[in-house]
Amino acid sequence: MSSILDWTALELSKAVRAGDVTAADATEAYLARIEAVEPKINAYLRVAAKTARAAAESVDKKRQAGKPLGPLAGVPLALKDIFVTEGIETTCGSKILDGWTPPYDGTHARRLREADSVMLGKVSMDEFAMGSSNENSPHPPVRNPWDTDFVPGGSSGGSVAAVAARTALCTLGTDTGGSIRQPASLCNVVGLKPTYGRVSRHGMIAFASSLDQAGPVTRTVRDAALVLGAIAGRDEMDATTLDAPVDDYLSACDQGVAGLRIGVHRKAMELEGLDEDVRVAFTRSLEAFKELGATLVDVELPHFDHAVATYYILCTAEASSNLARYDGVRYGARVEAPSLLKMYNATREAGFGAEVKRRIMLGTFVLRASSYEEYYGRAMKVRTLIKRDYQAAFGQCDLIASPTSPVPGFRIGERIADPLSMYLSDVFTIGANLAGLPGISIPGGFSSAAKPLPIGLQLVGPTLGESLLFSAAAAYEANTGWHTKVAEL
C-alpha cells in the first residue's frame, strides 16, 4: 500500500494542489515519521512542529480560498541549520551561536515558504559546515540510515540523513567543497550544488564566501529540479547572484542524455585510496550512459592534483575572516571575563570546536602580510588555472562524470583523528567549487559489503549548465533505478 511518505515532492505537491491530500496530512505523516525514527538517526537539531502545522494550515486555507498554490505546495522539508530562519533558533551547528534566534528570514527560507512548502525544522551539520562526516559537532553524531555505525557524510549530514530516513521529503544543504554531494553519495539521495551565484547566499551563514552554494537534497532528480526552480535566481540581497534567467528545470529532466558527450577524467581513476567497489560502480555507470546514447570522451584536468591544497588555503582564509564576527559582543554565546581580550579568548575557546579552530588558525596564518603571496596569492592563481582546465575540458564534452566520493563511506570515529584523510573525502567534488560550476551526485550503485552502502555518481557541468545535469541525471536515474532503494529503519 502506498503511503504518503512514498510520494515524491512532485507527486505530493500535485496532490495537494488537486486537493487529493492536505498539507496538514503530509505534515502529520512526516512529524510521526520523525518521532518514530529520529532517535536512531539524530538528523534534526530542532523540530519546529508548531510552526510546521501552522504553515500547513495556511497552505490548506489558501487552497480552500481558491488561491493558486506554489510549486512546493504542502511539501514537508527541512533546512540545514546554516540557513537563517526568523524566530527559529539558528546555530550553524556551533555552540557559539547557542540561543541565537534570528530577527530575519534568509532568501532560502522566504522563497521556500512563498512556494507553499512546510518547514519541519532545522537539521544537523558539521560545525560551520566544516567537515565530511558530520562529526565536527557539539551534538550527537548523525547516523547513516543505511548502516547506523557509519557517518552520513558532511557537512550536510543531517540534510541527507533526513531525506534518506524519510523524515523530510527534501532538504536544503550547502556545498563549499562537496558538502551536499559527498553526503548525498553516502546516503543514496540526490544532491545538487548549483553554479556559484545561481542561488542566493543571503541568510546562509558564511563559511567560505567564494565557494559556498546552497542546493537541494532530494530523493529524485525531478525533485531536485523542482526545488532548485523555487530557490534559484537573482537576489538583490546578494551582489554575487547571477542575473541569468532561471531555466525550466523540470522540462530539462525529459530531454534525455542521447547525443551528449560525457567527459571522463581517466587520471583521477588512478587515485590512491579509490575504493574498488566505487571503481566498479563508476565503470557500470559509464556503460549505462553509453546504452542511453551518450558518447564518452577522455578529458584532461592538468591541475586536478592541486585542487585539495588550493581549496584548503582559500576556504580557511575566508573562514578565518567570516568567523571573526563571533566575538561574544552582540549575539550568541559569551563567556564573561575581566577584560575585553580575555572575554574574546574565553568565548571563542569555549564556543568553537576543534576543526573550526584549526581552520581559523590556518586561515589566519595564510592571510598574514608575510605569507599572503606565498599562500593565498598563489592559491588564487592555481584556482584560475583550475577554472581554465574545466573551460578547456568543456570544449570537448558536455558534462564530466566521476565518482562523488572515493569511498562508499566510513565508520563513525574512524577518521576523526586524521584530518588529512578526512580532507581527501572531497577530492572529486572540490574542483566544481573552485571553478564555480554546477555538480550533482545521484545514486549510482552499492558496495559489496554484507550491509551494502550506497555509492554516488557525480556529474559536473559548465557554468549555468544545471539543465544539462538534470537531463543526463534523470535519464540515468530512470535507467538504473538505484534511487528506488530505500534504507530500512
Place this chain on the structure above:
Amino acid sequence: MPVEDWKPVIGLEIHCQLKTKTKMFTSCGYRAGEDPNTQTDAYTLGLPGTLPRPNKTAVEYGLRLGLALECELHKESRFARKHYFYPDLPKGYQITQSDHPYATGGTVRFPDPTDHGKALTVRLVRIHFEEDAGKNLHLVGDDVSLVDYNRAGAPLLEIVSEPDLRSAAEASAYMRELRTVIRYLDISDANMEEGTMRCDANVSIRRGDDAPYGTRCEIKNLNSFKFLEQAINAEIRRQVDLLEGGGTVIQSTMSYDPGRDQTKVMRTKEEAADYRYFPEPDMPPLEISQEWIDSVRTTLPELPHARRERYGALGLSIYDAGVLTAEGALADFFDAVLAAKAPAKKACNWVTVELLGRLNGDQRSIEESPVGPEHVAELIGLIDGGTISGRSAKEVFDKVYAESTSPRAIVERDGYAQVSDAGALDAAIDEVLAAHPKQLEQYTGGKVALKGFFVGQVMKKTRGQANPQMVQELLAAKLPPVDDT
C-alpha cells in the same frame, strides 16, 4: 646643525563621511545624532548570513570627488577586508578598498597660506570607499562599556595625499581647500568638529629640501584644524629633538595630547596590527561605466580653483578670491551680485568687508544673510550714480542689514539722497565762505589745504548729503585765486 634647517615633509589621510541617506553597503538609513542603536539593521550588526551591497549614491558621490580632483577613475575597482577585533567593528573586519581603489592620482590646488599670490598643488595617491565603525562609549564611574552601532557602516571616502606638504600651515590650508571642494560637491558636511571629516597626518623631517625623506610617524585622529597644526608642529619638534640628540625616529603611530601640546607613541611599526587584507568575496568588482562617469561629470559645479581664477581675471586679489570662494554659498552670493551688474572690485569689498563683517559678528552664515545680492548691487549703483555718498552708503547698508529692505527704499524713506542741485550747493558754499572770512584770507594767502576745510563745512551744512564731487567742482570755481607772490 641649526634647528631651522630641518625641513618637514607631511602627507594627510583624510576620511570624509558621505551624506547619503543610507549606509555604504546596506539600505539601513543613517543620520548623525540619533539615539544609540536606532540606526541599525541585520547587516549593520554583523548578523550571520547578511551580505554587503554597494550603495550607488555613495559611489556616485565618490565619482564626483574623483572627477573634481582630476583623478584617474578605474572602470573596475575592488573591495577588500581589513581585519581587527574591536567591539565597535561588528564583523571583525572593515570593508575598504586596498590594492584596487576606484580613484588614483589627482591634485588639490590651493592658495599658499604664507604667500597669497602663489598657488600650491598637492598630488593625491588615491581615494577609496570604506565603511565606518560604530562608537564605544565608556561611562565615567561605571565598569562597563557600551557600544553604539549607529555609525557602523556609514559611507566614507578616504583621501590619501602624497607627502607634498611642507608645513603645518600648508597642511591646514590643503585640508581647508579639500573641505571647500567637498562642500561645493554637496557630498558631505565635511565638518571636523562633528567628525564627518577626520584626519591622520604622516610627518617626517629631513635636512634640506632635496634630502631623502626621513622616517615618518603617523598622528591619528586629528579632529580640528587647530589640533592638526598644533600636532604637526609638536611632532616636528619631537623628531628634531630626537635627531638633534643623536637618536633615530622609529616608524610609529602617534597620538596628540592638546593639553601638553605633545605627541606620544601609541605603537611602533613592530607592534602594528597585521590587518590580513584580502579581496572581499561577498561582492564582485565594482564596475563603473564611462557613461556613468560622463553623466556625473555634467553635474559638477564650478570648483573653487576655477572660480578663483575667474575672479582673478576680474581684477580681484588672490586673497579676496580665496575669501569669496571658501564657501560655495558665498561665491554663489558674489556671483549673483555680479549678475546684477555690479563692478567686481566694489562688489567684493561690500561683500567681504561690510557684509561678512556684520554676518560674522552675528554668527550668521551667508545663507542667513538679511541682505540679498540684489541689495548689494543696488547699493553700489546708488553710490556710483551719485544718488548717495559713500559715507551715507554705510548707514544705508546698516539699515538694509537690519530691516532686510531694499537700499533704494531706505534712501527715499530716510532722505539719504545727496544734494546734487547746483543752485542749492552754490548757496551753501556762499554761506560757508561768508561765515569763514579768516580761513578764506589764509587760503588766498597760500594755505591751499584749507580747501578741504571748506568742503567739510559744506558737507556739514548739508548734513552729509551734498554730492562731494560737485562740491569740489563748484568750490573750485568760487574760491578766489591764490596769491602766490
